[in-house]
Amino acid sequence: MNAPVNAVKDWNGMDDEVFRLEVRQFFEENYPEELRFLTNRPHFELIKPWLMKLVAKGWSAPHWPAEFGGMGLGPQKLLIFMDEQSRWGVARQFLGEAGTVQLGPMLISHGSEDQKKNLLPRILRYDDVWCQGYSEPNAGSDLASLSLEARVEGDSIVLNGRKIWTSSGLDSTHLYLLARSNKEVKKKQDGISFILLDLSSPGVTVRGIRNISGTTEYCEIILDNVRTPLTNVVGKLHDGWTVSRSLMGFERINTGSPRRAEFAFKRLEALAVERGLFADAGFVERYTELALDLADLKSTYVHFADMLCRGETLGADLSVLQLLSAETNQRITECLLESSGELGLTVTEANSEGKRVDALTPFLVMRAVTIGAGTSEIHRDIIAKRVLNLPSK
Amino acid sequence: MTDPNSLEPANHDAGDADDAGELRERLALLRDSAAHYAGQDAHLKRSRALRGEQPGYDKAVWAELAGLGWLGALIPESQGGLGLGCADMAVISEAMGRALFPEPVTASVVLAGGAILYGDNEALKQALLPVLAGGTLVPALAWREHVQDCDPLQVDMLAEPVAAGLRLSGTKVLVVGGIGADGYVVSARAGDGLVLCWVRAGTAGSRVAAEQLPDGRPVATLILDGVQVPAADILARGEVAARALMRAYDEALIMTSAELLGLSTRVLEITVDYLKTRVQFGRAIGSFQALQHQAANLYIQQRLCRHALDEAVMVLQDPAIAADERGAWASRVKARCSDASLKITRGAVQMHGAMGFADECDVGLYLKRAVTLSAWLGGAVIHRRRYARLALKEVVA
Numbered sequence A: 001m002n003a004p005v006n007a008v009k010d011w012n013g014m015d016d017e018v019f020r021l022e023v024r025q026f027f028e029e030n031y032p033e034e035l036r037f038l039t040n041r042p043h044f045e046l047i048k049p050w051l052m053k054l055v056a057k058g059w060s061a062p063h064w065p066a067e068f069g070g071m072g073l074g075p076q077k078l079l080i081f082m083d084e085q086s087r088w089g090v091a092r093q094f095l096g097e098a099g100t101v102q103l104g105p106m107l108i109s110h111g112s113e114d115q116k117k118n119l120l121p122r123i124l125r126y127d128d129v130w131c132q133g134y135s136e137p138n139a140g141s142d143l144a145s146l147s148l149e150a151r152v153e154g155d156s157i158v159l160n161g162r163k164i165w166t167s168s169g170l171d172s173t174h175l176y177l178l179a180r181s182n183k184e185v186k187k188k189q190d191g192i193s194f195i196l197l198d199l200s201s202p203g204v205t206v207r208g209i210r211n212i213s214g215t216t217e218y219c220e221i222i223l224d225n226v227r228t229p230l231t232n233v234v235g236k237l238h239d240g241w242t243v244s245r246s247l248m249g250f251e252r253i254n255t256g257s258p259r260r261a262e263f264a265f266k267r268l269e270a271l272a273v274e275r276g277l278f279a280d281a282g283f284v285e286r287y288t289e290l291a292l293d294l295a296d297l298k299s300t301y302v303h304f305a306d307m308l309c310r311g312e313t314l315g316a317d318l319s320v321l322q323l324l325s326a327e328t329n330q331r332i333t334e335c336l337l338e339s340s341g342e343l344g345l346t347v348t349e350a351n352s353e354g355k356r357v358d359a360l361t362p363f364l365v366m367r368a369v370t371i372g373a374g375t376s377e378i379h380r381d382i383i384a385k386r387v388l389n390l391p392s393k
Numbered sequence B: 001m002t003d004p005n006s007l008e009p010a011n012h013d014a015g016d017a018d019d020a021g022e023l024r025e026r027l028a029l030l031r032d033s034a035a036h037y038a039g040q041d042a043h044l045k046r047s048r049a050l051r052g053e054q055p056g057y058d059k060a061v062w063a064e065l066a067g068l069g070w071l072g073a074l075i076p077e078s079q080g081g082l083g084l085g086c087a088d089m090a091v092i093s094e095a096m097g098r099a100l101f102p103e104p105v106t107a108s109v110v111l112a113g114g115a116i117l118y119g120d121n122e123a124l125k126q127a128l129l130p131v132l133a134g135g136t137l138v139p140a141l142a143w144r145e146h147v148q149d150c151d152p153l154q155v156d157m158l159a160e161p162v163a164a165g166l167r168l169s170g171t172k173v174l175v176v177g178g179i180g181a182d183g184y185v186v187s188a189r190a191g192d193g194l195v196l197c198w199v200r201a202g203t204a205g206s207r208v209a210a211e212q213l214p215d216g217r218p219v220a221t222l223i224l225d226g227v228q229v230p231a232a233d234i235l236a237r238g239e240v241a242a243r244a245l246m247r248a249y250d251e252a253l254i255m256t257s258a259e260l261l262g263l264s265t266r267v268l269e270i271t272v273d274y275l276k277t278r279v280q281f282g283r284a285i286g287s288f289q290a291l292q293h294q295a296a297n298l299y300i301q302q303r304l305c306r307h308a309l310d311e312a313v314m315v316l317q318d319p320a321i322a323a324d325e326r327g328a329w330a331s332r333v334k335a336r337c338s339d340a341s342l343k344i345t346r347g348a349v350q351m352h353g354a355m356g357f358a359d360e361c362d363v364g365l366y367l368k369r370a371v372t373l374s375a376w377l378g379g380a381v382i383h384r385r386r387y388a389r390l391a392l393k394e395v396v397a
Helices: A016-030 A044-057 A075-088 A097-110 A113-125 A240-244 A250-256 A259-275 A281-309 A318-340 A342-346 A360-370 A376-387 B019-038 B041-049 B059-068 B086-098 B105-117 B122-133 B238-277 B289-316 B323-351 B362-375 B380-391
Strands: A130-133 A149-153 A156-167 A174-180 A192-198 A204-209 A218-229 B139-142 B158-162 B165-176 B183-190 B193-200 B206-212 B218-230 B234-237
Touching: A016 A044, A016 A075, A075 A250, A075 A259, A075 A281, A097 A113, A097 A130, A097 A174, A097 A240, A097 A250, A130 A156, A156 A174, A156 A192, A174 A240, A192 A218, A192 A240, A250 A281, A250 A318, A259 A281, A259 A318, A259 A360, A281 A318, A281 B289, A281 B323, A281 B380, A318 A342, A318 A360, A318 A376, A318 B289, A376 B289, B019 B059, B019 B086, B041 B362, B086 B105, B086 B238, B086 B289, B105 B122, B105 B139, B105 B165, B105 B183, B105 B238, B139 B165, B139 B218, B165 B183, B165 B193, B183 B218, B193 B218, B193 B238, B234 B238, B238 B289, B238 B323, B238 B362, B289 B323, B323 B362, B323 B380
Parallel strands: A130 A174, B139 B183, B158 B183
Antiparallel strands: A149 A156, A149 A174, A156 A218, A174 A192, A204 A218, B158 B165, B165 B218, B183 B193, B193 B234, B206 B218
């Protein structure tokens, strides 16, 4: 089943509403009810049956060009696809996301012919599950200072060092990473290579990191004299920074989507109904303010999505969307926690089974959104320096 | 970006073939020509010089605005206007907001003009709208009374039936553009509901008193004591009057928001420029991260206003939009722009340091216009509540 049955369908030629209804129907009929509107990123085994349905349908990479097995959706249709995912509460932060959402497009633009031919079909089918290794213990916000060593030895690369905060590392079979292949450079962004690694290679240790919400989404990966073929370098040796910055389209506005904030807001509404909070004028004022923050976040998102639909390039001001999305999300979950109050302290996702609203888990999970995809402080730096052109010194 | 200090994104590609593309192209052209006229330094100087004066604006500029077609933008071509929509008028309002125009265009053209236009007295429309668009008639809308609620449909002004029409008695406050106006659209309560009347300036029994707004512009109190309104001067009654008044009010909320966005954008440009040039501790103060992040926060506020307004004017471009939906959009945008413009102008004063506290510094003018327009027609709290009533009624009782 290399060529999914309907990959050649002319989705972009379809009427928008017809397309929307077809996508909606598929989600409603096939997505597992118990996995709707998840707070946490699900483990691979949990989400696998759904992913396999997507694979069988030929829908596992809606944004990839059809020639590589994707749906080849144009921006307008992709927006509808994503809309319908959020409407039905379909998990998009699933494990394979790093492979389908991020690695695939980077390979399509920078990979060798062999890499494309061998890897893309496996990513599409989840034969390989990829995770992303960028951050290191001493390279977080200052990512370009990363030091995991990549030494060329014959036709191999030998890797030594540590990656950390790798999402879903425990469930993945492969890692794509940035590594320091040349230390003698003036600009630290130079001398970095983008490398593919099979996690079953000798010398790889993966350790889960329990986070404040009690799950193990993140990992630490230790590489001790791990060898990978030189052919696993993507793009040119020492030019990995360029590869990692090459995502141009919807992959970039993905983290700025209002989707998660909408989920959280629905939960706040459910809590308010459960507790009769809409009779409280103070709560209603705060709820309305959040409703408006969410509405204006959506307008901002529409602006950037429209730019993509018109084929325009997104600039540094995308940080505005990232910040708004993350901070609106946090404000909603903060209101959720505070409104839940003392009675909410003993409610967990496990013991409530959806009957009582768990306010604590979303609050804790959303602590990460102003850290993960660039901290809020980094995004403010970007706005100040690259949008407002304020001086560095 | 052609101007390195401009915070505006570069004009979009105007190549789209669809309607949205055509509208975007038209708006981009209008934006350029509006900036060319309204962007001159002279306008800000006028605004400063005219503080405390009456009528507080420049009649010669008013005539220029008529010549540009701006006063008739929303008026149909059959009545001497250009027949454009809210998106076009918002571009004009934003450009005037940037330079703090003291001319009461929103009050006179959008609010009073809208109340005339959306009524059903065709003869009076033909008499008033062409001269309004031509700049020779300046009307003002007198709707606000001394009640706590900012609700145009709450009216105490009494309209008693008399042989020839109606007799009005009561007091209207905060009539922007009311000093030096040629006539007033007055809302009143008749036996069968709301009524909108046209009262010419100087009509027997009417009196105008002046007060001053924080931005230095005058505002009128209109006192009517048994003023006779002939039946021919009734603009609309009952449901028609209520619909006309609310549509004019909502469109004025949008245009006021556009003015607030314009002034917020400009004052932020001025402030960012100051951060780049002011040196302390041997370096430009804009290199300090505390100030960079503060500037970034204000910029985010500006962008929220920009995108909410952009989407709203496209929705309101359709005149057939349901009243509740229009009201929800208008209140949503006014709440955001009121809030954000206060944050931005306060931040602008702070980042100018002691200079920002001096009257000679322009940022103070921006702050006081923001204070004025944020409160006018209802501030953020009032409009968030109205939004909740209109858009969240399924959950919020």
